[in-house]
Amino acid sequence: NAGVMQNPRHLVRRRGQEARLRCSPMKGHSHVYWYRQLPEEGLKFMVYLQKENIIDESGMPKERFSAEFPKEGPSILRIQQVVRGDSAAYFCASSDLGQKVVHEQYFGPGTRLTVT
Amino acid sequence: AQTVTQSQPEMSVQEAETVTLSCTYDTSESNYYLFWYKQPPSRQMILVIRQEAYKQQNATENRFSVNFQKAAKSFSLKISDSQLGDTAMYFCAFMEEYGNKLVFGAGTILRVKS
Numbered sequence: 516n517a518g519v520m521q522n523p524r525h526l527v528r529r530r531g532q533e534a535r536l537r538c539s540p541m542k543g544h545s546h547v548y549w550y551r552q553l554p555e556e557g558l559k560f561m562v563y564l565q566k567e568n569i570i571d572e573s574g575m576p577k578e579r580f581s582a583e584f585p586k587e588g589p590s591i592l593r594i595q596q597v598v599r600g601d602s603a604a605y606f607c608a609s610s611d612l613g614q615k616v617v618h619e620q621y622f623g624p625g626t627r628l629t630v631t
Numbered sequence: 632a633q634t635v636t637q638s639q640p641e642m643s644v645q646e647a648e649t650v651t652l653s654c655t656y657d658t659s660e661s662n663y664y665l666f667w668y669k670q671p672p673s674r675q676m677i678l679v680i681r682q683e684a685y686k687q688q689n690a691t692e693n694r695f696s697v698n699f700q701k702a703a704k705s706f707s708l709k710i711s712d713s714q715l716g717d718t719a720m721y722f723c724a725f726m727e728e729y730g731n732k733l734v735f736g737a738g739t740i741l742r743v744k745s
Contacts, residue, residue, distance in 0.1 A: 546731075548731070548732065548733075550733075550735075556737060556738075557635075557722055557735035557736055557737045557738050558676075558722070558733070558735045559735070560732035560733065560734070563731045563732060570731065571731055571732065573732075574732070604674060606676060608676075619678065619681070620678075620733060621678075622668075622675065622676035622677075624673070624674065624675050625674050625675075625676075627674075
C-alpha cells in the first residue's frame, strides 16, 4: 500500500527558471494539500485541492505560484520565475474524507527545492 | 486566526527517561483537533497522536500521551521510556472542526542521548 509519493525529492533551479513539483496521493485519496517549510520553521499551509478543483488557496503567494489536481495524474505545484526565497521543502499530504469530518492527513517525503 | 506556539526550541533527554514537550494555541472555536507530528532527519512527517477537543480524556498511543488542558489552551506531549529513534523535530498542529488545513507550531528539536 504505497503512501503519498512526491517527486523529485530534490530539485535545483537557477533564478528565473520554473519548478514543477509532483504529488501522487495515497490510493483512494481524492484530497491533496500542499505545505511549505522554510528553513528552521514549521510547515505553512499553501493550498487544498480536490480533483479538478481548488478548494482553498488562502496560503498561496499571489504571484508565480499555481497548483492543479487534474482528473488523471498527480497534483502539480508550479513555481514560475523562481527566486532564492522560494528555497524550501515542499510537502504534499492527502486524505480521503471531505470537510464535514476531520480528515487525517498523510504526508509525503517532501521535495527540497534549492534556488541558486 | 489560530496560532500555535511551541516555546521550547530544543530539548534533550536520556534514553529510557521521560520528557514533556509543550504546546499552546489560540482559538475562539469550541471544537477542534490537535495533533503532534514527528519529523526525523529523513524529513518525513509522521503523525504521532491526535486529540479531539470535545473529548476530555487524554489521548494515548503506546509510549506517547498528551496532557490536554482546554481551558488553558495547552496540549503537551509526554514521551515515556525515550528511545534513540525518538530523536526528531516535533511539531504541534491545530485544525478547525470543519477545517481543511493544519496550522503548525515552529517545532521542538528533541535529542535522545544514550
